[in-house]
Amino acid sequence: xxxxxxxxxxxxxxxxxxxxxxxxPCSVAAGDLLFVQGDPADxxxxxxxxxxxxxMDIPGRAPTIIATVRPGDLLGEPALMxxxxxxxxxxxxxxxxxxxxxxxxxxxxxxxxxPASFRLLKRVAQSTAAYLADALAMTTDAQGRPPDCPPTxxxxxxxxxxxxxxxxxxxxxxxDLGPRDADALLGEGTLCSAHRGETLVSAGCKTRxxxxxxxxxxxxxxxxxxxxxxxxxxxxxxxxxxxxxxxxAPSHVRIRESAALVEYTGDALHRLLAGETRASFKFMxxxxxxxxxxxxxxxxxxxxxxxxxxxxxxxE
Amino acid sequence: xxxxxAWLGKPQRLSDLLFEPDxxxxxxxxxxxxxxxxxxxxxxxxxxxxxxxxxxxxLTYRSTDLPMxxxxxxxxxxxxxxxxLLAHVRGIPYSTTSNYGRENLHPFRYAGFNWAMAxxxxxxxxxxxxxxxxxxxxxxxxxxIRGSTDxxxxxxxxxxxxxxxxxxxxxxxxVAALRRTLEILASVRADYGIDISSSANLFLTDxxxxxxxxxxxxxxxxxxxxxxxxxxSGMNYLSLWYAVGDRFAHSDGGWRMDGExxxxxxxxxxxxxxxxxxxxxxxxxxxxxxxALDNDGLHIDTVAMDI
Numbered sequence: 339x340x341x342x343x344x345x346x347x348x349x350x351x352x353x354x355x356x357x358x359x360x361x362x363p364c365s366v367a368a369g370d371l372l373f374v375q376g377d378p379a380d381x382x383x384x385x386x387x388x389x390x391x392x393x394m395d396i397p398g399r400a401p402t403i404i405a406t407v408r409p410g411d412l413l414g415e416p417a418l419m420x421x422x423x424x425x426x427x428x429x430x431x432x433x434x435x436x437x438x439x440x441x442x443x444x445x446x447x448x449x450x451x452x453p454a455s456f457r458l459l460k461r462v463a464q465s466t467a468a469y470l471a472d473a474l475a476m477t478t479d480a481q482g483r484p485p486d487c488p489p490t491x492x493x494x495x496x497x498x499x500x501x502x503x504x505x506x507x508x509x510x511x512x513x514d515l516g517p518r519d520a521d522a523l524l525g526e527g528t529l530c531s532a533h534r535g536e537t538l539v540s541a542g543c544k545t546r547x548x549x550x551x552x553x554x555x556x557x558x559x560x561x562x563x564x565x566x567x568x569x570x571x572x573x574x575x576x577x578x579x580x581x582x583x584x585x586x587a588p589s590h591v592r593i594r595e596s597a598a599l600v601e602y603t604g605d606a607l608h609r610l611l612a613g614e615t616r617a618s619f620k621f622m623x624x625x626x627x628x629x630x631x632x633x634x635x636x637x638x639x640x641x642x643x644x645x646x647x648x649x650x651x652x653x654e
Numbered sequence: 655x656x657x658x659x660a661w662l663g664k665p666q667r668l669s670d671l672l673f674e675p676d677x678x679x680x681x682x683x684x685x686x687x688x689x690x691x692x693x694x695x696x697x698x699x700x701x702x703x704x705x706x707x708x709x710x711x712x713l714t715y716r717s718t719d720l721p722m723x724x725x726x727x728x729x730x731x732x733x734x735x736x737x738x739l740l741a742h743v744r745g746i747p748y749s750t751t752s753n754y755g756r757e758n759l760h761p762f763r764y765a766g767f768n769w770a771m772a773x774x775x776x777x778x779x780x781x782x783x784x785x786x787x788x789x790x791x792x793x794x795x796x797x798x799i800r801g802s803t804d805x806x807x808x809x810x811x812x813x814x815x816x817x818x819x820x821x822x823x824x825x826x827x828x829v830a831a832l833r834r835t836l837e838i839l840a841s842v843r844a845d846y847g848i849d850i851s852s853s854a855n856l857f858l859t860d861x862x863x864x865x866x867x868x869x870x871x872x873x874x875x876x877x878x879x880x881x882x883x884x885x886x887s888g889m890n891y892l893s894l895w896y897a898v899g900d901r902f903a904h905s906d907g908g909w910r911m912d913g914e915x916x917x918x919x920x921x922x923x924x925x926x927x928x929x930x931x932x933x934x935x936x937x938x939x940x941x942x943x944x945x946a947l948d949n950d951g952l953h954i955d956t957v958a959m960d961i
Contacts, residue, residue: 376930395933396933423929423930423931508881508884553875554873554874554875555875566938571889594874595873595874596875638936639938642936645898
């Protein structure tokens with residue numbers, strides 16, 4: 339994995355004090371498993387000392403090493419946000435000293451809707467975005483990275499041809515918010531539409547927008563790759579991890595099926611990322627949950643790519 | 655909306671796929687993990703047993719009984735092993751207008767035809783499209799349509815793309831017929847102004863080959879008329895998973911594929927047959943898994959079906 343921001347790297351005394359309340363010191367001997375692929379996930383580890391190897395189990399194969407987690411990294415952070423099963427196993431490669439954070443404690447801290455909560459949430463989102471970027475890069479068969487291009491404004495779009503508000507409760511991005519928050523968040527963006535085949539983002543460009551698909555679908559295609567890395571349907575966000583990491587888009591983003599979108603850009607996006615309003619907290623919450631869904635997809639793609647490469651190596 | 659499981663490879667006891675695992679196909683009738691509706695409109699399967707020849711008729715079983723309450727199915731599945739199985743639990747809207755008849759149970763396989771098909775998904779407004787589809791269906795095949803499902807029309811359309819469905823065809827001919835079927839459906843949908851999301855995950859087998867397609871038309875373009883009745887196929891791209899190994903067995907505390915990853919058996923399903931999805935691989939969207947079993951073992955390929 340590449341460089342990730344230390345998830346709780348903050349000078350805020352308030353944040354550190356609150357973290358002290360939820361972090362449980364623990365240690366794991368070299369060779370032991372911190373968790374096993376498929377187990378229910380109940381929390382995350384902040385690694386203080388030692389290293390941890392992330393492994394993917396494939397039947398009939400030795401576990402495939404996916405990544406190494408080092409001091410300062412957060413391990414298993416999807417569990418902080420939702421109940422799910424572990425998508426990988428984690429094994430200590432050296433004696434580990436860590437702080438375990440239980441999901442329930444974290445969520446109690448998070449939903450205080452205080453500035454400290456927002457900073458924590460944003461850090462988790464950035465850490466997840468970094469994992470996601472690495473996982474996507476490991477999945478694609480594209481070679482190299484696209485050339486950088488200048489920052490671009492969102493292209494011209496048509497008007498949205500329907501009222502999306504009655505559907506917000508079933509769209510994943512908005513579904514975890516209450517109806518009032520969902521409606522308010524929709525109002526922060528600009529509704530638009532685009533036709534099949536149109537390009538939303540070109541690989542190598544830095545974008546200043548995040549979109550949420552309201553209807554239709556968007557596909558993400560690494561330049562030179564033989565397969566799309568993602569297909570994003572209703573209720574999924576587009577352009578999140580490059581924005582949070584302040585990186586150029588690694589892939590082309592195109593409209594797969596004629597789509598209605600809500601676009602967050604310019605001053606509205608700046609406000610939502612600043613963390614000073616209820617809407618911004620809800621926006622970051624929704625972005626983080628969307629990143630976790632993307633990470634699930636990326637991990638499934640990684641399993642597929644790992645198996646394919648393993649079989650190809652056998653064939654040679 | 656249905657759930658499907660298919661097997662091709664070394665002989666496998668049917669109950670190991672249908673009943674035993676913690677999310678076995680029959681359990682998916684009443685407790686699917688990745689689907690919002692139950693699949694209570696019957697069960698069907700075709701199975702080729704180890705002693706069957708390449709062109710043998712399969713064992714066929716169809717019943718509108720709920721499979722978890724079907725002792726005959728349970729007894730059969732505990733005694734029989736199959737080298738190829740295609741099994742389906744049917745899910746339909748909870749409505750007094752839904753057609754619950756036996757003639758609508760999958761898999762479809764007309765008398766004398768080599769290939770069987772099961773469908774996971776639904777084609778929006780299919781009844782309206784039928785007049786447009788009919789010119790692409792051979793009259794002798796159209797005459798065999800008994801039920802009222804969109805799925806049977808897809809089967810009839812696909813079989814009609816073969817010169818003679820009672821003959822054995824090369825795999826690339828079968829795949830080309832499948833692609834042509836999707837193209838015709840896309841074209842007729844466009845002619846009738848239908849652009850509503852429609853899932854077409856198809857499972858096809860002749861006992862020695864297995865093709866599993868993950869596909870949707872106009873994905874994400876859900877109906878706008880009634881938000882409270884949005885179907886899952888309108889919102890989600892229906893899943894399709896597979897696992898490769900030698901046998902599906904209970905080991906290390908759970909059911910999983912055992913043996914080499916480049917093994918001699920393939921298990922494909924709408925959703926994993928276990929709650930723990932470790933070892934299962936998701937088929938990409940707009941992609942078909944194409945597997946063939948011969949004297950040299952099992953050969954698996956993936957084919958893009960991006961139309």
